[in-house]
Amino acid sequence: MIGAGEIERMSATERLQAMELLWRSMARTPDKVESPAWHKKILDQRMAKVAAGRGEFLTLAQLKKRLAKRKP
Template structure:
């Protein structure tokens, strides 16, 4: 199936296809590893949480920080 063929399908059908694809991928044992930099970022963020230095914002505050057109 091409991207053009997907674009003309109804939203609900495309969403179901995405869920079906994710289900097949998440059930495979392919030993896919996250890159080392990802683990480093997670550890940094956990350190901020554990030391009380993490900053939490509401979804409304986050939306205000994002420039229009950056997130779709």
């Protein structure tokens, strides 16, 4: 297994390539990848907020536009 020190010595490009390889590997078996319980808890809270009319879901395009407005 590769260690944290080896990762730190990689260039940014090499780290991105490693992340892409890991992502592809995990995507081949999505049924074996479990989200942590706290993910479900947060999603449940957000869905309840939307259902109560105190929140809204955004498309990715809407989110990007909102975030772009925040940049100094």
